[in-house]
Amino acid sequence: MPIDYLSILIFILVIVGFSIGTVVISSFLGKKRPTYFKCMPYECGIDPVKDAQTKFEPKFYLVCLVFLLFDIELVFLYPFALISDNLGLVGLIEIIIFIFILFIGYLFAWKLNIFNWIKGRSSASH
Amino acid sequence: MILTIILIFIKIVIVFSVVMGLVAYIPYVERKLIGDMQRRIGPSVVGPFGIFQPIADGLKLLFKEEVIPLKADKLLFVLSPVIVVCAALLGICVIPWGDYFLVDCLGKPIISLGYIANINVSLLFIIAVSSLGVYGIVFSGWSSNSKYSLLGGIRATSQLISYEITGSVVILTVALSAKSLSLVEIVNYQKSSVWLIIPQIIGFIIFLICGFAETNRIPFDLPEAESELVSGYHTEYSSMKFAMFYMGEYAHILVFSCLIVVVFLGGWLPPFNIFPFNLIPGTLWFGLKVSIFVLLFIWVRATLPRVRFDQLMNLNWKILLPVAFANFLISAILVIAF
Numbered sequence: 114m115p116i117d118y119l120s121i122l123i124f125i126l127v128i129v130g131f132s133i134g135t136v137v138i139s140s141f142l143g144k145k146r147p148t149y150f151k152c153m154p155y156e157c158g159i160d161p162v163k164d165a166q167t168k169f170e171p172k173f174y175l176v177c178l179v180f181l182l183f184d185i186e187l188v189f190l191y192p193f194a195l196i197s198d199n200l201g202l203v204g205l206i207e208i209i210i211f212i213f214i215l216f217i218g219y220l221f222a223w224k225l226n227i228f229n230w231i232k233g234r235s236s237a238s239h
Numbered sequence: 240m241i242l243t244i245i246l247i248f249i250k251i252v253i254v255f256s257v258v259m260g261l262v263a264y265i266p267y268v269e270r271k272l273i274g275d276m277q278r279r280i281g282p283s284v285v286g287p288f289g290i291f292q293p294i295a296d297g298l299k300l301l302f303k304e305e306v307i308p309l310k311a312d313k314l315l316f317v318l319s320p321v322i323v324v325c326a327a328l329l330g331i332c333v334i335p336w337g338d339y340f341l342v343d344c345l346g347k348p349i350i351s352l353g354y355i356a357n358i359n360v361s362l363l364f365i366i367a368v369s370s371l372g373v374y375g376i377v378f379s380g381w382s383s384n385s386k387y388s389l390l391g392g393i394r395a396t397s398q399l400i401s402y403e404i405t406g407s408v409v410i411l412t413v414a415l416s417a418k419s420l421s422l423v424e425i426v427n428y429q430k431s432s433v434w435l436i437i438p439q440i441i442g443f444i445i446f447l448i449c450g451f452a453e454t455n456r457i458p459f460d461l462p463e464a465e466s467e468l469v470s471g472y473h474t475e476y477s478s479m480k481f482a483m484f485y486m487g488e489y490a491h492i493l494v495f496s497c498l499i500v501v502v503f504l505g506g507w508l509p510p511f512n513i514f515p516f517n518l519i520p521g522t523l524w525f526g527l528k529v530s531i532f533v534l535l536f537i538w539v540r541a542t543l544p545r546v547r548f549d550q551l552m553n554l555n556w557k558i559l560l561p562v563a564f565a566n567f568l569i570s571a572i573l574v575i576a577f
Contacts, residue, residue, distance in 0.1 A: 117356035120247050124332040124355055125325075127255055132324040132483065135301075136317060139479030143304045152309040154385035155474055164310070165386045173393050176552075180400040183560075187407050190567075191363070194415040197575060205575050212564065219560075228556040230549035 175227045179219075186215050246341070246350050251332075254355060258331055258493065263293040265489045269537045276541040296482075303478040308384055311475065315382035320480045322375030323487035329368040330494035333361040335423050337507045337522040353507075354423065362410050362420040365498060366403070369453070372487065373399050376462070376472050379484075383475035391471025394548065395462035399453055401555045406449035408563040409442040412570050413502055426506040436503040441566050443503045445559050450495045452551070454488060456536055458543040459551055496532035497525075504528050 154161050193200065193208050200207075222228070267282065271289070274281025282289030307316060335354035342348050351357065358364060373396055380392015413435060414420050417428040429435055436443045452459040463471035473484045500506060507521030546554070 116243065116247070116350070117358050119244070120251065120356040121332050121358070123244075123248055124251050124255075125329065127251055128325050128328045129321070131255070131259075132321045135479055135483065136321060139301050139303075140305050142302050143478050145304060147306065149309075151306055154308045154310070154383065154388075155469060156386065161385075165384045165389050166381065169389065169393055173397050176397045176401060179556075180404060183404045184407075187404070187411060190411055191414065191420075194411050194571075195418060195420065197415060197571060198418065201575060205571055208571065209568065212568065216564075223557075228552060230552050 172227065172230070175222075175225075179222050179227060182215070182218060182222075186211075243349060250350065250352070251355060254331065255328075258328065258490070261493055262486055262489045263297065265492065265533060266485065267293050268533075269540070272534070272537050273541045276538075300479050300482040305478040305480070306475075308475050310384040312382035312384070315378040316475075317480070319375040319379035319382065320476065320483035320487070322378065323372055324483050324490065326368055326370075326372035326375060327487040327490035327494065329371075330365045330498070331490075332356050333358060333364050333422060334494070334497045334501060335426065335506060336497075336525045337520070338423075357421060357423045359419070359421045359424075361422040362414060362425075362502075365494070366407055366410060369491065369494065370399070370403050372491070375487070379476070380472040383472070385475050387469045387474045388472050391462045391468045391474070394468075395455065395472055398455075398459065398461060398551060401552065402449045402452040402559075405555055405559045405563050406446055406453065408560070408567055409439075409446040409449070410502070412439060412442050412563075412567045415567070415570055415574055422501050422506075426501060426508065429505045430508055434503065434505040434508075439503065439566075439570070441562065443499075445563050445566070446499060446503070448554075448559065450499060451536070451539065452555070454491045454495055454536070456488075456492070457540045458546050460545060461548050461551060464545060492533060492536050493529070496529045496536070499532060500525065500528040 154165060156162070189211070190208070193204060197204060267289070270292075271281040282292040285291040285295045307313060332355040335357065337353035339352040340348035341350050341352055376392055376395045376399070380388045380390075380395070383389075413425065416435060416438065417425045419425060419428065425435075451457075455462050462468070463473070468474070473481060476484065507525040509516040509519065509521070509524050
């Protein structure tokens, strides 16, 4: 087993070295003739309007929150999947209760229209 | 010990070269095949049948000027293609492609020639590492300071994390059936019973759809939808850094194809363990199955149109995720009952 982790470490070193090396080499090989207009962010050929690092749709944050919920749920489910034979029926019932509780949270998120991306067609407006 | 490390290093360098060769030639095969499907010729100028096209492209991009936008966050801007490539390639090191060992004169195995590393959490490792690629995409979208990049970046992020959950639920169901997270153990389990595609056909279909979404391929290539976002999160990139995003994408396709073959299609096992099939070496079967999936990716790109973003999110959150969880619960009940 230690030899496997050692292999992974060597592999990481090889690919990190490769990718950083590629970036560095290409930055030395390519000519550099920056002009003001060349270094402007692309915006259909006109001068950029305002800064780009600005506010965006809050729905993306909500999706991230729901992602966290489900990801942590999955972390709890992996041990169950591996030892489900030893746990037997009790473990199964506990896992069903666990998923049921999270299912209520999922329905709540659905009710909040997190999964609805078209504003006019949300179920709240009906 | 030193000898073992040197052998491991040689093995890794060989595997890495083969993988990079494949990553360079999948785009060539893609352009050629899509050309045929659209009744064009495709690349045909550089070398016979345009066979040296990837090398020419790589060299051209290597010598191109590197443009960094004025207001960009320089460190993150340079770092993100590195993260994307590393995260995509790292999955390779736990993929098994055969069961061969290099033995010393006493018949004791020194190192395996069938995989780089066989750890008992391979599946979790692949999930963890491939989702690290999200950081590269977020950084590239944010640091470019361009509106198209930002929109592409956040779209890609929400798409990737959404489909990652569904994919992980399917992996969970597989772990439940095989009682292991090690890919070698999963293949051995399939050797003793049937290929997991047969009991887990629903999981297989869901996982395939998740694969298309996680590699940002058509029909789910919303992050780089040309008609609305120019090129998505890599709009501002040029030179080799631009090529590295493509490298990352094709490496991701390769790793995903390998993963789905190992998990659902029995890895290096022949379809039937009878006379004409088991003469062909296992690695050849593995390569055959992987190339089928890579060709499927290309075929789908030539066939399907792009979906809308709300359709993409609906498909995952309202259809695939509940179905994947139902699949998990039913499998759990069946596994414990029988």
